[in-house]
Amino acid sequence: MILYHGSTIEIEKIDLDKSRPNKDFGMAFYLSADKSQAEEMASFKADLVGGEPVINVYEFDENLLNIMRFKRFDEYSKEWAQFVFDHRSEPQGRTLHDYDVVYGPIANDRVGAQITRYKQGYISFEEFLERIKYIKGITFQYAFCTRTAIDKLKKL
Numbered sequence: 542m543i544l545y546h547g548s549t550i551e552i553e554k555i556d557l558d559k560s561r562p563n564k565d566f567g568m569a570f571y572l573s574a575d576k577s578q579a580e581e582m583a584s585f586k587a588d589l590v591g592g593e594p595v596i597n598v599y600e601f602d603e604n605l606l607n608i609m610r611f612k613r614f615d616e617y618s619k620e621w622a623q624f625v626f627d628h629r630s631e632p633q634g635r636t637l638h639d640y641d642v643v644y645g646p647i648a649n650d651r652v653g654a655q656i657t658r659y660k661q662g663y664i665s666f667e668e669f670l671e672r673i674k675y676i677k678g679i680t681f682q683y684a685f686c687t688r689t690a691i692d693k694l695k696k697l
Contacts, residue, residue: 542603544572544683544694547583549592555691562634565625565652566612566643569636569684570691572599578647578680599694606642609690614645617679621645622670630656641690647680648673 546552560568573579576596583594614621625648627637649655652673659669685691 542574542601543697544574544599544601545576545579546570546572546597546599547579547581547586548595548597549583549586549590551595552597553696555685555694557686557688557691563629563631564684565628565648565682566645566684567628567631567636567638567686568634569643569686570694572683572685572694573681574683575680578682598697600697601694605693609641610639610687612638612640612643612645614643617646617670617674619666619670622666622673625652625673626656626659626669629653630660636686638686641685641687643684643686644681647675647682649675 555570557568557570560570562568564571573582579596580594583596586592587594614624624643624645629648629652631637649672655664655669655672658664658672659666664672685694
């Protein structure tokens with residue numbers, strides 16, 4: 542399968558230490574099978590930090606998921622929302638699982654505000670789940686969380 546990563550730089554060597562903490566599925570290298578999603582992310586990053594949008598393209602043998610530690614969320618669910626909540630609100634920014642790859646929906650950009658509302662008791666967990674759904678409709682992401690997984694990506 543072909544996967545895309547939107548950025549403002551060409552990424553020759555993936556360095557997990559440069560991953561940001563408190564993302565949906567923990568510190569990881571995030572990719573999408575949807576090129577337009579990666580283009581949107583690259584444009585967003587370019588607007589945010591300057592520079593030009595860059596789409597990094599990788600090939601990955603999806604059959605390898607059968608032998609890796611792989612977590613899959615096929616839809617918005619309470620389990621997915623709890624997973625996102627736990628990683629987005631982890632005080633030290635640690636990854637709270639040992640999966641090589643996590644696949645699932647992207648959370649809304651305003652998830653931080655919804656976490657605060659939920660923690661303060663203003664909304665229920667069910668409302669939290671509804672509010673963190675991606676505004677533009679369900680879009681999926683792959684989080685490559687370990688060196689084992691990243692080493693299986695082939696840069697094109």
